Amino acid sequence: MPLHSLAPSETNLIPAAVLLALVSDYLNVLQLSRSHFPQINHLYFHRFEPKSANRPLLALAIQPLLLLVAFSVPRSFVTLLTTSTVFIATLCASIALYRVSPWHPLAHIPGPAIHKITKLRGVWVALGGNQHRVIKALHDRYGPFVRTGPNEVSVVHVDAIKTVLGTGGFPKGQYYDVRADPTLPTRSLLTLQGEAHANRRRIWNRGMSSESLADYETILARRIAQLMERLEGLSASGAGAGAVDIAAWFSFFSFDFMGDMAFGGGFEMLRDGGDENGLWAIIEQGARSIHVVSHIPWIVATLYLIPGATRGIQTLRGFGAACARKRIASGSTVRDLWYHLTDEAALEKTQPTVGEVVADGVLSIVAGSDTTSVALSSFVFFLLSNPDIYQRVQAEVDAVYPDGESLLDTSKHAELHLLTACLNETLRLSPPVPSNGPRQVPRGEGRLVAGCFIPEHTQIYIPPYALHRSAAHFFPAPDAFDPDRWLRAAGGAAGGRGGPGEVLNPAAFIPFSYGAHNCVGRALAWREMLMLASTLLRTFEVRFADGFAAAGAAAGWAERLHDVFVTSVGAPLMVELKRR
Numbered sequence: 001m002p003l004h005s006l007a008p009s010e011t012n013l014i015p016a017a018v019l020l021a022l023v024s025d026y027l028n029v030l031q032l033s034r035s036h037f038p039q040i041n042h043l044y045f046h047r048f049e050p051k052s053a054n055r056p057l058l059a060l061a062i063q064p065l066l067l068l069v070a071f072s073v074p075r076s077f078v079t080l081l082t083t084s085t086v087f088i089a090t091l092c093a094s095i096a097l098y099r100v101s102p103w104h105p106l107a108h109i110p111g112p113a114i115h116k117i118t119k120l121r122g123v124w125v126a127l128g129g130n131q132h133r134v135i136k137a138l139h140d141r142y143g144p145f146v147r148t149g150p151n152e153v154s155v156v157h158v159d160a161i162k163t164v165l166g167t168g169g170f171p172k173g174q175y176y177d178v179r180a181d182p183t184l185p186t187r188s189l190l191t192l193q194g195e196a197h198a199n200r201r202r203i204w205n206r207g208m209s210s211e212s213l214a215d216y217e218t219i220l221a222r223r224i225a226q227l228m229e230r231l232e233g234l235s236a237s238g239a240g241a242g243a244v245d246i247a248a249w250f251s252f253f254s255f256d257f258m259g260d261m262a263f264g265g266g267f268e269m270l271r272d273g274g275d276e277n278g279l280w281a282i283i284e285q286g287a288r289s290i291h292v293v294s295h296i297p298w299i300v301a302t303l304y305l306i307p308g309a310t311r312g313i314q315t316l317r318g319f320g321a322a323c324a325r326k327r328i329a330s331g332s333t334v335r336d337l338w339y340h341l342t343d344e345a346a347l348e349k350t351q352p353t354v355g356e357v358v359a360d361g362v363l364s365i366v367a368g369s370d371t372t373s374v375a376l377s378s379f380v381f382f383l384l385s386n387p388d389i390y391q392r393v394q395a396e397v398d399a400v401y402p403d404g405e406s407l408l409d410t411s412k413h414a415e416l417h418l419l420t421a422c423l424n425e426t427l428r429l430s431p432p433v434p435s436n437g438p439r440q441v442p443r444g445e446g447r448l449v450a451g452c453f454i455p456e457h458t459q460i461y462i463p464p465y466a467l468h469r470s471a472a473h474f475f476p477a478p479d480a481f482d483p484d485r486w487l488r489a490a491g492g493a494a495g496g497r498g499g500p501g502e503v504l505n506p507a508a509f510i511p512f513s514y515g516a517h518n519c520v521g522r523a524l525a526w527r528e529m530l531m532l533a534s535t536l537l538r539t540f541e542v543r544f545a546d547g548f549a550a551a552g553a554a555a556g557w558a559e560r561l562h563d564v565f566v567t568s569v570g571a572p573l574m575v576e577l578k579r580r
């Protein structure tokens with residue numbers, strides 16, 4: 001009956017009728033839930049874990065309707081909505097109860113209930129850029145093994161490093177699959193496994209050999225000289241106002257340098273004093289979105305169906321392809337990283353494809369730029385926060401490079417003991433890849449890790465930030481910047497111990513990771529950091545900018561370092577420079 005044909009007194013009955021209908025629908029639906037369909041779904045998806053959410057979402061959408069038909073419940077919008085709600089609520093409850101139950105294979109590992117129940121908590125933490133700090137706090141509370149997700153464990157134990165990351169350890173899993181473009185047949189070195197990884201790594205190793213590093217020194221020296229020139233222009237002794245965001249300038253330097261290495265130049269951030277190509281924004285947006293979705297890899301295929309949802313990732317890949325096309329058109333004039341990645345010397349049986357070189361070229365920018373620049377920024381931050389150490393390290397650089405002329409002579413790097421210790425201490429307290437990616441225990445291969453059984457299919461993290469600050473491996477004062485601990489350990493008793501009770505366990509120091517997938521650019525990074533840091537200290541007096549230190553921003557700067565897989569600097573690091 002149409003509503004307008006009811007008498008006014010009759011309309012009062014409508015709410016009651018709706019309520020009655022709802023109650024009776026609810027009772028009908030409750031009967032449906034006794035069909036155990038939600039639990040069957042749980043069992044099915046538990047056994048045959050889907051790689052994409054597309055099919056399960058479709059199945060979840062259709063099943064309530066099928067149930068209504070199967071149980072001959074009158075079909076209406078209300079019955080469908082109620083059935084769907086009860087269905088999904090029962091399914092979620094079933095999953096949640098199982099995950100916190102003693103029957104879950106990870107029940108023996110402690111952790112907060114919310115982390116055990118859902119990975120969405122991890123997504124929330126990743127969105128805030130605080131994964132490294134949250135994981136460390138969890139380890140402080142629960143010990144060396146923490147369940148950080150329904151099927152995820154974080155381990156802060158030195159014995160786990162070899163088992164998980166070393167030879168015969170666990171492979172990279174679904175977390176890394178997100179970092180490969182599903183629309184392309186090629187992958188970058190970072191996401192390759194087994195033989196394919198070993199083959200590509202051989203090419204990269206050639207590009208990072210001592211001979212190749214010597215070839216790159218001219219490019220490196222030119223960019224460092226350009227940075228010093230630009231900083232001088234901005235310094236109090238130059239024409240500038242005095243205060244400089246040194247973190248931004250390190251970033252311009254590292255992008256320009258890696259751009260030279262991988263694509264024969266073209267970024268020119270140092271020249272422009274900014275990011276004219278919007279490269280930062282592209283990398284930042286791409287890196288953030290990849291970082292967040294890699295916690296819920298099953299959502300990726302669905303995101304690719306939503307227009308605009310993967311724009312960050314796609315822009316980053318498009319940018320890499322454009323750089324590569326430019327580079328192919330201009331050809332090689334120097335033996336840079338591109339020269340090796342394309343195997344121009346034709347040393348390989350099979351030449352890498354253009355797609356592979358593009359993927360690795362983009363990887364070199366992402367892996368080699370922010371990592372080094374954030375390490376240098378943290379180094380300056382720690383040094384300026386510890387003036388006595390600054391004085392000592394400056395004296396060391398002055399002694400090693402007395403004339404200030406031979407600053408780019410890398411053969412003297414071995415004499416920079418305190419500077420090396422300061423950089424080690426920086427990488428310990430502020431590792432540029434603070435959580436690293438997890439490895440995945442293969443099906444049927446559950447194993448003991450540092451004495452604790454880790455079942456098949458678990459994602460297992462060994463987070464450098466938490467490991468490096470663990471008192472079991474770095475003691476005393478694991479959170480304090482104390483570069484001398486490295487010097488004491490080097491000169492101390494065997495076993496890496498300095499003074500009595502002091503612990504420095506080099507095996508627990510993994511800023512460049514460990515094993516076959518460790519950082520291939522490690523030697524290059526060290527060369528960059530030592531060359532740039534010594535040139536900076538020899539050329540300028542550096543101190544926190546007045547306003548910056550007074551406003552307390554200096555103290556909070558380290559808190560604004562965000563974990564986006566590689567650290568992202570969230571606030572300017574304002575310093576004043578004076579030519580010495």
Ligand code: HEM
Pocket residue numbers: 189190191201363364365367368369371372375431432433436437511512513516517518519520521522524525
């Ligand atoms: C202080 C600077 C750096 C740090 C702390 C660092 C750290 C790391 C870490 C922790 C990994 C392992 C990531 C994983 O397991 O998922 C890695 C891998 C990698 N890094 Fe670095 N990195 C630095 C500089 C560089 C530079 C300058 C390059 C030059 C291109 C580079 C290229 C790479 C590549 C290509 C990989 C992948 C290696 C593989 O999967 O076989 N890194 N890096």
